[in-house]
Amino acid sequence: MRIGGRLAGAIEILADVEERRRPIASALKDWGTAHRFAGSGDRAAIGNIVYDALRLKLSHAFMMDDDSPAALAHAVLFRQWGIAPEALAERLDGDKFAPEPLPEATLAAFASRDLADAPDAVRGDLPEWILPSFRENFAEDWLGEAEALNLRPPLDLRVNTLKATREKVLKALSRSGAAAGAIAPEAIRIPPGSGPDRLPNVTAELSFQKGWFEVQDQGSQIVSKMVGAKAGDQVLDFCAGGGGKTLALAAAMDNAGQVHAYDADRTRLAPIIERLKRAGTRNVQVHDALEGLSGLEERFDRVLVDAPCTGTGTWRRRPDIKWRLSEKNLEERMAQQAEVLAEASRFVKPGGQLVYVTCSLLPEENQGRIAGFLASDAGSAFEPVDMETMWSTTFPGIEARPYFPVRGAVTLTPAATGTDGFFCAILDRKA
Structure with a gap:
């Protein structure tokens, strides 16, 4: 699939999540079942757009002056994937699977708005009622903490010391970009990537089947x-x-x-x-x-x-x-x-x-x-x-x-x- 089809798929899934208030994973699974022609790379890219859109839902909507699924999905490509609106328009031109172009007013808002002018909850992409709790917990660090929660997470693994050492697992996962974790002594981390990048399916590895490691956040x-x-x-x-x-x-x-x-x-x-x-x-x-x-x-x-x-x-x-x-x-x-x-x-x-x-x-x-x-x-x-x-x-x-x-x-x-x-x-x- 070209980027137009991926963007359209993400918009469809975002609408499903919003309208039916259902988990992202369920919506993605159902979409994939109904669109079996989509390859694993396509599904990963579409999933990335959906997750990225919902991490920054409020700030995307502010910058676009539009909280529709189409506006949120486009904002991901503009703000997080580094594709300028003009460049995206060129890539979508003539793509019959691409979504409808955004209204001129939405594009004009994106070109003129500054996130620094947004309310605090929007800048942190937090539900407004939660903002006081973040301020209480983190004082002047609240915004940095909120922003870090809006980034893609890495894939963390825990070495099962009953069966393997960290060096042994790192060698087995050398193709995955795995590295030792920074704090926990049995932790291994695979970075999240960017844009359409997908994380490796480590549970398909023989070393996982052998019980050498488990998927577990370092925290x-x-x-x-x-x-x-x-x-x-x-x-x-x-x-x-x-x-x-x-x-x-x-x-x-x-x-x-x-x-x-x-x-x-x-x-x-x-x-x-x-x-x-x-x-x-x-x-x-x-x-x-x-x-x-x-x-x-x-x-x-x-x-x-x-x-x-x-x-x-x-x-x-x-x-x-x-x-x-x-x-x-x-x-x-x-x-x-x-x-x-x-x-x-x-x-x-x-x-x-x-x-x-x-x-x-x-x-x-x-x-x-x-x-x-x-x-x-x-x-x-x-x-x-x-x-x-x-x-x-x-x-x-x-x-x-x-x-x-x-x-x-x-x-x-x-x-x-x-x-x-x-x-x-x-x-x-x-x-």
């Missing part, structure tokens, strides 16, 4: 490392989901000790079984009902609570959820977070640790939840650790400097640490 690897699990420990992953952190914890323990992986959502938990087999993990018990943990209260050295959250830290990868998020969603997540913290804390033994993690960058879900927990009856048995010291000892010599919003907590961000957004708080249970 997730970092917080898994900060749990501090070691051989012989008893560890509970209380909201295990698909098992990414469970696998990292089991590898850190070298298959010695025990990891109990629990999640009430059986659909989210389902992939963990196959992943555990591929990784060669032998020290994990999986639970899909809380009754499976009965009798284990106050028995665990470390309890990880990867709490349900708004996912604001993952907006680079899932920009569509940014525009569907509401204040009601945030309130629901905060209530769930308070509930799981209280419930999970029962399983920490005296002298053990409770680790609270979200992939959110909103203080209401992070330091606010920890403050609320510590003020509760359940939280009175806990006290925050010195997180700045823990960071320095866990990742010595690392130049990247995360945020330490309150004692006992650390915040990772795309701008500060080059990762997805994560919050991690560690609390000691008093002996």
